[in-house]
Amino acid sequence: MAEMKLPLEGIKVADFSWFGAGPICAEHLATYGATVVRVESETHIDALRTVQPFAKGKTGYNVSGYFNNYNAGKLDLTLNLNTEKGRELAQRLVAWADVFLTNFTPRVVERWGLTYDMVSATNPQIIAAYQPMQGYDGPHRDFLGFGQVLTPVTGYNHLSGFPQRGPIGLGTNYPDYVINPGHTLIAILAALRYRRRTGKGQRIECAQLESSVCPLGPAIFDYTANGRVQERTGNGLPYATPHNAFKCAPLSPGSSAPADEQWIAIACFSDAEWEALVEGMGVPDWAKDAKFGSAPGRKAHEEELEAGISAWTADKEPRALMEDLQARGVPAGVVQSAREMLADEHLKERGYYVYLDHPETGRSAYDGPPFRLSKTPGRLRAPAPLLGEHTEYVCREILALSDEEVADLLVEGVLQ
C-alpha cells in the first residue's frame, strides 16, 4: 500500500524535553509525520525511564511503560550537554530542525546554551517552544514544579473533591498529559503555519503555570468579577440532579477490595432525563414523591434522592446498567479503570489503543493518536526508542559526522 502523506512530513523536530509535557507534545508531532529526534543523556536521565510500571520481569532504562507511552516514533540521541562538544552538537541539531522544544528549567536551558537567543542565532527560522514551569521572567522564575506540585499551585487541588477532605488533588500529575502538551502543540502548529506563509520563525513560551490555570478559568473569573472564592464541593453540579458516581455490585461477590469496586456515573439535566431514570429504576415509590417532581425540588433533596439511587445500583452490574440507561436517554457511564479501558469494546472497535512490539518490553499498549484525521490519519510508526538507540544514525545521517568523528565522540563520552 502506498504510504499516505502525513501533514508534517518533512518537518524536523529537536526534542530536548523530558518528563510528560514536552515528550507528549513531540510524540504527537511524530504521529502526524514529523521526524523527531529526542535528545537524552545517561548523565541527565529522564526520570520517567526509572518509574514503574516496568515490563514484567524486566529492569533498566528501556522498559518503563510510563516513558515509553510518550515517546513512540522518535529517534533517540544521547548527548552529554555538560561537555562543550555535546553543546556544539546540540546546535548542529538545532540548525537541522524546524522545531525546537524543551521543558528544562530556565537555569538548565541557559547552562546548555539553548536560550532563544542562542538557537535563533544558529537557525534564524527556528520555531523554539519553551515550557518552563513558571515562565522565563518574574519572581518565581526558578521555582520547581515536577511531579505533583504544579497541580496544587494551579488550583486543581483546592477545587477538587469533597469538602470534608483535604486538597488531595486528582491522583495524577493532571496537567502534564493533555493540558500542557496540548496547548504547546497548538502554539507550535500555529507557528508552523505562520512560518510557511512568512518565512519567520518565532519563540513560544508555554509556561506550565499559565497553561494549567486556564482550564480553571471560571473559578478565577468568579473571583475577579464577583470576589467569590470557590471551594471544592464534591461531585455535584448546580443544574443537574443527580450528578454523581453510584456504587454498584463489586466485581467479585462480597469483595471490598478497591480494585473490585464498580461505580456508575449518572446525571440528569432535565425533567425528561429524570423521568427516564425513574422508569429505568422501575418507578420505585420513593421516586414518585412530589418533592422530586421539579428540578429545584430534586436539588433541594439531592442527598435523599442520591441515596435512593445508590440503594438501587448497589447490586447491579454497571455496564448493563449504563447500556439500559443510555438506551432510555439518561446520561450514564461506567467509572472505568484502566482494566476496563483496555477491554472497552467501543475503543476496540475504533482501534484506539495501539499495540507495538518493542525489543525489550515485548508487545505493549500505547495511547493512540489523540484525534483522527479522515484523510491523513496519524500513526505511531515505531515503539519508544531505547536510550541512545539512534545515536550513531543521527550522528551520521542528520549531523553528517564521519565514522571517525563518531568514534572519537563515543570515546570522549560526548555521546552518552
Added chain:
Amino acid sequence: MPEQLPSALDDVRVLDLAGEIGQYCTKLLADLGADVIKVEPPSGDPVRDLPPFYHDEADGQKSLYWLNLNTSKRSVTLDLEKPDGRRLFERLAATADIVVESFEPGYLDGLGLGYEGLARIRPDVILTSVTGFGQTGPHAHYKAPDIVGVAMGGIMWLAGDAQDPPNVPPWRQGFISTSIVAAAGTLMALYHRDIHGEGQHVDVSMQETLSIAQETAMQSWDMLQSLRNRAGERGMIPVNFPGIGAYECTDGWVFGYVGTPGGAPWSELLDWLKEEGAAEDLTEEPYLEFCRDLGVRTLVEMFQDRSKLGQGLQMLNHVDDVVKRFIAARGKWEVYEGGQRRRLLIGIVSTPEDIAKNPQLRHRQWLTAVEHPELGETLQYPGPPYRLAETPWAVRRRPPLPGEHNAGVFLDELGVEPGELERLRAAGVI
C-alpha cells in the same frame, strides 16, 4: 482592543456550531486571530444560561462561564432546522475554512450539512466534530456530559479518597481537554490543507482524549495486570510519606513532593527544620541518618526487606508528624516561597484568590482586562495559555451578544438584501 496584531490565523474563518464541549476549541482559535463566527439558535446559545454569573444576575449576557469560553468571537443567529436558515447557513459555509460542531453524530448529515454536504459547498472545508465518544463505534450516540466523559475516559477512577466516590474533576475538565485536542487536530488539518489543498473531517472523542491522562494506570494494567486505584493525595506512593502530600498551614494548605527526583533532597528540608528550631528529635539517631537521604528509594528498600517494614513505617510516621507540626505553624505563602528558595518540591494549594494574587502571574500580567461597555465595567479575564512572540495570543474583542454581528455578516459580507433579512427575522429564522 488589539484587532490588528500579526496572526497565524487571520486569513481563516471558522463557523462555531459547538456546544460546551467545543467552545474552548474555538476560543483558542479566535484568540490566535481566526475569524470565529458563532452560529447561535435564535433563542441564543443555551450555554449562556450556565453559572457563575456576573454579580450573580442570572442573565444570558452575564454568564462568566460562557464569557470565558467566547472571547474574540463574533455571533450570528440562525435556525438550522428551518429551510431558510439552512440556505443562509450554506451561503455562510461557502466562506468558511473550518466548521466546528458537537452535535450527536449524524445530526448534521440529516440536515445535509455533514462533511459530505459541506464539502459540496466548500470542497476544501475542514469539519471538526467534537463529541463524547467520536463519530463511530457502539457508543457514538451515547449522551456525554462531562461527568460521563471523565468516567468512561478513566481519569475519574484515579481521583479521590478511597472513602469517597471517585471524584469528578472541577470545571468540566473533560470538555476542556477535548477542546484542546480538537484545536490541535483542526490546526493539523489546516496545515495539511495549506500544503495539499485538501480538507477533511476531524473526529475528536472525549473518552480517547482523556485516556493518556490516566498517567501510568493503562500501562500498569497492560504490562503487569496491576490496577491503580484512587489513593487520595498519595498518587503513586503506596504509604504515608513525610514531605509528600497535603499539609495544613495557618491559612490554608501546601502540597509537598519532597524526596522525589527533580528537587532538593530530604536533607535540605531537615536543614530548614533545624534552622527554624523545629527539627525536634530528627537531629538525633536513628532519625538523623534516616532523614538524610529519605526518598522514594527508601520505600523501595523498605518493601524489599519486609522484616524491617514495620519499624520503617513507624519512623516514617514520626518524621511526618514533625513535618506536620512545622508547617502547621506557618503561612502557606511562607512555606511555598521559603521551600522553593531551597529548591524543595513544595507547592502552595492555590485558591482562586491566590491565583488572582499570585506574584508571578501578576508580574507577567496574566489576567487580561476586557472592556464591557454594556456592563459599564472592565472585567479581568483568565489570560493566555501560551505566548507566541510574533503572532501573539490576545482577546481581540469582547464576547458577542447573541446575533450582534447579524447585520455585518449577513448584509455586508454575504450581500443578503435588507428586506430579505427582515423577512427572515420576522419568520424567526435569525
